[in-house]
Amino acid sequence: MNMRSVDAGQYEHIPVLCDEAICQLNIRNGGRYVDGTFGKGGYASRILEEASCQLFAIDRDPMAFAEAMNLSKRYGERFIPLQGCFGEMDSLLAEQGTAKVDAIVLDLGVSSLQLDDPSRGFSFRFDGPLDMRMGQDGPTAGDIVNSMAESDLADLIYTLGEERYSRRVSKAIVEARVNQPISSTNALAKIIREVVPYKKFGQGIDPATKTFQALRIYVNDELGELDRGLKAAERLLNTGGRLVIVAFHSLEDRRVKNFLNERQGKTTGRSRYLPPGKDDNKRPSFSVITKRPVRPSAAELKQNPRARSARLRVAERTSAAPWSELN
Ligand SMILES: C[S@@+](CC[C@H](N)C(=O)[O-])C[C@H]1O[C@@H](n2cnc3c(N)ncnc32)[C@H](O)[C@@H]1O
Numbered sequence: 001m002n003m004r005s006v007d008a009g010q011y012e013h014i015p016v017l018c019d020e021a022i023c024q025l026n027i028r029n030g031g032r033y034v035d036g037t038f039g040k041g042g043y044a045s046r047i048l049e050e051a052s053c054q055l056f057a058i059d060r061d062p063m064a065f066a067e068a069m070n071l072s073k074r075y076g077e078r079f080i081p082l083q084g085c086f087g088e089m090d091s092l093l094a095e096q097g098t099a100k101v102d103a104i105v106l107d108l109g110v111s112s113l114q115l116d117d118p119s120r121g122f123s124f125r126f127d128g129p130l131d132m133r134m135g136q137d138g139p140t141a142g143d144i145v146n147s148m149a150e151s152d153l154a155d156l157i158y159t160l161g162e163e164r165y166s167r168r169v170s171k172a173i174v175e176a177r178v179n180q181p182i183s184s185t186n187a188l189a190k191i192i193r194e195v196v197p198y199k200k201f202g203q204g205i206d207p208a209t210k211t212f213q214a215l216r217i218y219v220n221d222e223l224g225e226l227d228r229g230l231k232a233a234e235r236l237l238n239t240g241g242r243l244v245i246v247a248f249h250s251l252e253d254r255r256v257k258n259f260l261n262e263r264q265g266k267t268t269g270r271s272r273y274l275p276p277g278k279d280d281n282k283r284p285s286f287s288v289i290t291k292r293p294v295r296p297s298a299a300e301l302k303q304n305p306r307a308r309s310a311r312l313r314v315a316e317r318t319s320a321a322p323w324s325e326l327n
Pocket residue numbers: 013014015016036037038039040041042043044058059060061064084085086087107108109110111112134225226
């Protein structure tokens with residue numbers, strides 16, 4: 001199936017932790033906001049309904065962007081869809097003549113629109129081409145599994161998938177691709193299932209889950225994007241502006257937590273007896289609002305089991321200069 005032939009409307013995406021995120025954004029009339037991960041527009045419509053405000057909605061996925069163009073018919077000039085990566089959100093907004101906003105939300109990861117479309121190759125639940133790209137450029141997951149050296153592949157699967165059987169998986173992949181390139185999600189999942197044990201008593205996840213996660217994160221440079229997005233948000237937010245982030249796995253959540261702790265000044269505790277250092281001009285640029293991450297309620301989990309690993313963190317911008325602009 002060609003990606004362009006898919007009607008975005010046929011896939012349902014239930015927004016995760018939406019009430020909590022909207023509440024934390026402090027939306028008001030006349031405010032300017034960024035939704036850096038538009039997806040199917042669940043958060044975006046709620047923001048636009050909440051007050052007479054302006055919303056910049058970013059997504060790197062052309063299908064999500066097409067969906068956003070539909071929404072712009074309803075909200076007119078209040079809604080500005082932008083195709084691109086949230087790691088570059090300050091440049092994307094600068095092109096629109098906007099340097100500052102009042103809140104930013106990032107709902108990380110993939111949408112059901114992507115996950116449930118076999119032609120995108122994100123899921124081993126359907127057979128499809130090994131693609132996994134959210135945007136349209138760069139190597140596909142198939143390019144990676146068919147060309148990367150065995151030890152690099154093992155490292156990738158270990159670090160980005162936290163897969164303890166990563167060496168077995170990479171060995172099996174390299175052995176299989178000698179005969180013919182691995183080109184489909186089903187073919188890759190079969191290779192993995194032969195070497196990674198299923199947990200007993202049917203309680204565990206599919207053995208292919210962690211390797212698929214690792215490949216998706218790598219193909220889309222999701223951790224690099226997150227790092228760039230956090231710094232861009234620091235530059236874009238007005239004093240008092242909120243940053244709300246929903247993460248779906250510990251690699252992302254830990255990065256968000258560490259960034260906010262650092263920007264709050266928690267990790268730069270220097271002895272006052274030391275001579276002045278290069279970090280001394282860094283005043284806290286964020287104040288953390290959620291000491292612990294907000295998790296979905298039992299009621300939300302019942303309605304949407306995909307929300308189970310979601311964690312929401314919120315921080316408020318202080319008046320300090322962005323650290324990324326200091327030496
Ligand atoms: C979990 S979905 C967001 C769902 C959305 N909150 C909703 O209510 O429909 C994540 C979306 O973010 C997009 N995305 C992920 N990383 C991105 C990035 N670095 N830049 C721009 N968009 C990104 C994906 O293409 C996907 O459409």
